[in-house]
Amino acid sequence: MIQPVRWALALTMSLLMASLSSTVVAGTEYAYQFTQKSYPQSRNRNYTVYVPAGLTGVSPMVMALHGCRLTERDVLNDWGMKEAADRYGFILVTPFITSYNGLRNENCWGFWFNEHRHEGGGEVEDLVQIAKEVESNFSVDANRRFITGLSSGGAMAVVAAVAHNEYWAAAASAAGLPYGESASSVSLSGQCPGSATFHSISRVADDMQREVNDDYPIPMMVLQNERDCTVIPQAGRNIRDSWLAVFGDPDHNTLTTARADSSACAYTYQQSYSCVHERFTQDGTMNSRSVVETVFYTGPLATANPNDTDHGHYWIGGEDGNEGKWAVRQGPVYPDLIWDFFNRHARDASGAIDKPVVTLLGDNPMTLQINQPFYDPGASAVDPVEGSLPVNTTCDVNVDVDGTYYCTYVATNSEGVTGSAIRQVIVVDPNKPLETCVVESTSPVAHINSGRATAGGNYNLRALSSGDQMDIGFAWDSWSSVTLTEGEPGLWYTQQPEACQTQGGEPVPDPEPDPDPGFTCTQHYNTNLNHNSAGRAYYMMGYFTTGGNESLGGLSGVFTWVSEVSAGYYVAGQCPN
Structure with a gap:
């Protein structure tokens, strides 16, 4: 595994920021291996850290957990999270479960196992220790540590928020499950609509109250497809209701007393699927912090990728995402919705980070055939306070040689705060074989x-x-x-x-x-x-x-x-x- 050296990272970042006229490349991935600890059920685990190009100073951290039958590579390749990290300026951490015990589908996080959902042991403890390792190598804002995930990863994000509410600032669960649920909370029939059984809200709330060890009311976002046949919609509603019961103000812990806003989702790509974003706050008004926010929509069952199930169960990556396994592009854009929620809920209740947002025009990635002329479609930039800003562009594309190139777009407001975006330009030689022909001989499990x-x-x-x-x-x-x-x-x-x-x-x-x-x-x-x-x-x-x-x-x-x-x-x- 690559072990990054701090001074090398600092040197790289300083060189990237030294001059806008220099060639700036996309962010950097660092691969680590977490070493098994002495507490029960700890294991060696692989994880990847993605740092956007030019990121300096103390930065937010977002940990994103893959779902069953997925790996951290699916998160990095298909979810649009790297591009969101580039756009909004956060460090992205993607753990891989790597190995596990117990009867479960491939690569599922063990949210339903007692040994993996309590502070001090198992997978939930490994995750917070991985985050602390990241803090030892990179400059992380202690008030802006966030965690999200899909399916079993979404359920484990719920577990992490409960077991370590003293550490995480906020969490977001996409097609996840309430805390303390059993495996029967997942519909395994392979049929649509799905069916599952759940613990009562009072039992979930009791389990949560026994586990939390800090009085911090950690905010939660729930993202749920109403047509999901694997994790049925009731799961999302139960997360919402249990969160209100445990972390809501005693006078504002029901849907009617805590609901502050209900509106169409602000971030969608091509389709909205009747997405509704609701906010349930500490006093039932938009003047206070959210206890829980929900994003419910009615999305399609089928996906473009043949390697997953057509059960309406997926992550929506938006324009920057891919049609991967349990990942689609169209619909409410999870990376933008989740970051907007995280950005408003720092642990110390400080305000959202205002920085210019750079939006690419045209395709990203852009594919050209070798010797085809390259015309840069450009980008636009908007600052939350100052409005439209000029964009400085650096492109280094050689259409005579096949390969991957990058264009970087940077906008700076009057306070000196910058926002950036990166376009990937792929030059393809149609006469060059696509096949790598690499041969590997090993066991099926390997x-x-x-x-x-x-x-x-x-x-x-x-x-x-x-x-x-x-x-x-x-x-x-x-x-x-x-x-x-x-x-x-x-x-x-x-x-x-x-x-x-x-x-x-x-x-x-x-x-x-x-x-x-x-x-x-x-x-x-x-x-x-x-x-x-x-x-x-x-x-x-x-x-x-x-x-x-x-x-x-x-x-x-x-x-x-x-x-x-x-x-x-x-x-x-x-x-x-």
Whole structure:
């Protein structure tokens, strides 16, 4: 893992800010590994920190938690959060659950496990310790530490806000669950509409009151699709009502006494889906801080990505987002809605950070074919106090060479406060193969953990390659070896893509060496299952020899001969005489 050095970061930032005429690149990602601590149920966890280019001084921090079957890369690539960090000036932290115990879908945060939802242990403690590690490496505003997430990540954001309300300033839960809920609060039927059972509001409130250890009434935002069939709308309403019961003023802890405003959502992209933003405050007026705010809308069930469920269950990234797994672009824009809420709710009740907001015109990213002329569509800037501002632009795009380039747009108000935005310009050579043809041979579980495969099949028991969706073995199989080849970046195949089968007119060598006549052949007679366990075979809708890829049939208990004809290369049958 990359371990950033503080002086190197400071030098980089000073160079970036030294002159607007210099080439400014996009923000920087830093990858860390959190080391398991001594408290119960702690684990080693990977996490990434994204720092916008030119960010200086003490800055807000936003931690964003992925949902089930996702990783921190999905958050970084598809949610529009990096662009929001660039736009609003906050440090983005994206933990990856990395490993876990207990029966759960792939990569779910364990919000329903008792050991993971109390201060001093488990995942909720690891998250706050990760945040404190970030503070040791970067300059974080102690009054502006925020946490959000989707699905199980949204539920864990709720847990974090309750268990550590002494640390976090505010939280936002997208399709999350109330504190202390069981797994039955999630609809697992695979049908629409969904169905689930919930604890009573009084029980949730009692569980919360037993856990909170600070009198700070931590504000919560709830974002919920009324048509969500996985986390049904009642979950969002129960978060809202339990928050009012625990953190609301005794005279303003019901919907009617605490409701201060109900209006159409301010931030939407292409579709609003009848989005309504409601604010429930400490005294029922807009003059006081929110106890809880809700964003409810009626969005579609279907998504563009074939790798998720069409159950109305997703993060909405807006123009800067992608049609990823459980992520869409159209609708109420979560990054903007959440940041607006966070920005108004610093822990010390200080005012929102007023800075110019730079809005890009035209596409971002912008894709050009090699040698195609580049015309910069530009950007506009508005300061909350001063109105429209001029924008200084720095672009360094070479249309003669394929690659990724950046244009940076900066606006500065009369107080010297700057806002910026970055456009990515991708120059593509249509004659250059898109396939990387990288080969990786490892176990199914390692392929899953690295994003080359996903858990699927009945009860997610099987590992499926990300490109051709082929079955490569049990999802928990850590002993077999399966070879996958990358086609387009991020898509891995059990069979080499056609473009990878030749390289400069010559055949690409097999990932395993050809049988070596000088090698002493060894033969093994055992069941297919035992061949699989020993690494001599792998399972992919049947058993095949490792390296030779020769079929042994589909029955696990049948005895077959397998011979190792060169190191790690197995074929069906006995050794030749």
